[in-house]
Amino acid sequence: MTMTASKTALPPAPASGRGGRPGQQSAARRREALTGYLFTAPTVIGFLVFILGPLVAALYLSLTKYNILTAPKFVGFDNYARMFRDERLATTYGNTVLYVGAAVVLINGFALLFTVLINQRLPRALTYVFRSAYFFPYLVALVYVSIIWQALFQKDTGILNYYITALGGERIDWLNSSEFSKVSVIVVDTWRNVGFAMLIFVAALQEVPKDMVEAARMDGANEWQIFRSIVLPMISQATFFNITITIIGAFQIYESIIVLTRGGPGDASRSVVMYIAEVAFNKFDMGYASAIAVTLFLIIMLVTMVQFRLRKSWVNNE
Amino acid sequence: MSNTALLPSRSRSGKAVRRRPGVGKSVSVALLVLGAIGMIAPFLWMFTTSLRDAGHAYDLPPQWLPTEWDWSNYAGAVTGPVPILRNMFNSAVIAIAVSIGMIITAPMAGYAFAKLDFPGRNSIFVGLLSSLMVPAQVTIIPLFLLMRTFGLLDNPLSLILPGITGALGVFLLRQFFLGLPQEIIDAARMDGATAWQTYRLIALPLAKNAVSTLGVITFLGSWNAYFAPSIFLNSTDTATLPLGLVLMLGPYGAGNVAQVMAATTIAIAPALIVFLVAQRWIIASLTQSAVKG
DSSP: OHHHHHHHHOTTSTTTTTTTOHHHHHHHHHHHHHHHHHHHHHHHHHHIIIIIHHHHHHHHHTTEEOOSSSOOEEOTTHHHHHHTTOHHHHHHHHHHHHHHHHIIIIIHHHHHHHHHHHTTTOOHHHHHHHHHHHHHHHHSOHHHHHHHHHHHTOTTTOHHHHHHHHTTOOOOOTTTSTTHHHHHHHHHHHHHHHHHHHHHHHHHHTTSOHHHHHHHHHTTOOHHHHIIIIIHHHTHHHHHHHHHHHHHHHHTOOHHHHHHTTTOSTTTTOOHHHHHHHHHHTSOOHHHHHHHHHHHHHHHHHHHHHHHHHSOOSTTOO | OOGGGHHHHHHHHHHHHHHHHHHHHHHHHHHHHHHHHHHHHHHHHHHHHHTSOGGGTTOSSOOOSOSOOOTHHHHHHHHSSSOHHHHHHHHHHHHHHHHHHHHHHHHHHHHHHHHOOOTTHHHHHHHHHHGGGSOHHHHHHHHHHHHHHTTOTTSTHHHHHHHSOOHHHHHHHHHHHHTSOHHHHHHHHHTTOOHHHIIIIIIHHHTHHHHHHHHHHHHHHHHHOOHHHHHHOOSTTTOOHHHHHHHHHOGGGOSOHHHHHHHHHHHHHHHHHHHHHHHHHHHHHHHHHHHOO
């Protein structure tokens, strides 16, 4: 690229431009490389100090016993072995996996449903209003929406139970029963994230050629067949992206639970991230907490790598 | 694909199709309205409750529209035991500092990865991108120890320093600069502009929209953050707004609901403003990484 550019821009020395001035060429290249390093330096330093360094440190700490007060003591894989005997870890990981499963199914299911509904050549203004309404919760901090929802979830004074009893149902103890505390967390998580997934689906759906759908319809395909055989395959990349994002997000679920249930009753709704924070910053068992965090990292890395492999490389797109 | 089969069936099924979408459309709209109400109702309840006397906060049946316009809960919220205004100021300082840092560092790096040639360019970029799969939970313990060593716990710098650079911004801006014709860059260089001048005077102004979007996304991300602040900050005076609100709510939602909702309404305001002003840009940049990839 730079070759051709310099040839056209230096008409006085066209023939000798390439071979004749190697010194100048390489000086320019060196300057460009230096500029590249300088431009990327802040980001690279930030990456080394605040991500890669801490990651390596976490891997090391996970092999130690460390309570902050005395120096870390190397214990090999003891922390990892300990995880298999830790019932609280099993409970919190179990809850987290439930949140992940629910997120994948509910967020993407609802998002796909609303996407299909909104994609019916409605008036533009209406589409815009709907899309905005569904997307807004995603912009609001999870803490804030959880604060609102915990009020709606109150057993005796909450609006949800008011409508449930008005319809003849029983009051539900949303926040303090071991089953429904999990349900509450799932409701808030789904409610907040549907709009984002929907956004991705709508954008992908716009890439589906209209004539192809039209042709299939002319051929007598019904809406379900069109959806199943044309639309779904064409938005598979978006679906895949959404599933990855929801898995990663749900594995890290934290503040909504703090606001809604505090992890309770007992550990009934506690997520693994809450457990990591407790072990690290209440019990100062930094080594063990790091080991748990490393397992979370491995899971998220695995999910992301699968996503990376199954779609075209991010680096080579133009 | 199946062009040959098209002609005979066109007129027959054409009629059938025309009737069905009519019904389908109104059912769709009805379902979408229902969903949209579900999305907006909690915010509506928050707002009307914030305008109500605390004694009527939990009135049932719920009143969805304001029954009174009593702003005293807002006054009560900001003068209560939790220094909400102070917390808001802390949040704003951190979010602004982080956004400014990000819109300086990310476009520079994005430009370098897109338009400059230097050894190791692609491997460095891939390395940076891979940081997107490192969850905050795995780095938080070493970061905590790092901040503790440098005496930065309970200090906004513990959140600002790690926040001013980031791979996502670099990725977004690199995407933008890749789309910029190389001729523009080359022409500037031929006219004798230095690399810095080319970037600062030619490329960066063209990236104005992408940079603004990045700034807005970064601001909102920082304004909404809870996890790291909850671990690095531990006094009410240094707390950010999300931490302050959780304190105000108290355990098991025991706080004054009307005041909590007033404070939450204030806390949501930036998101609402962003939503009204910049929704379109944000949506465009959020979807670009997913759909074109």
